[in-house]
Amino acid sequence: MYPEDRDRTLDAINRAIERKIDFDLECRIVRTDGEVRWLLARGRPHYEGGVAVSMAGVVIDITARKRLEEKLRQSQKLESLGCTGRRRRP
16 A cells, blocks of 8 residues: 555545445555556445454556546646647747
């Protein structure tokens, strides 16, 4: 797990367990090759006798979406500064 996301992610999972609710979060991981990937994790704790014993859910790689969102933010930032990348005619 990406170090800066660890506490927030664990808090979300623990909150879901304590409140007996589903969790839905986005976090980053660091692969063994060092590449950082974004994940969407959704899940539900399962209980036996009121104690959480397991979780079921899905994890989806959303890295491509996050990269596109960042490109869009950068593009909007450049446009707000008047840097559209288009040449102006004299």
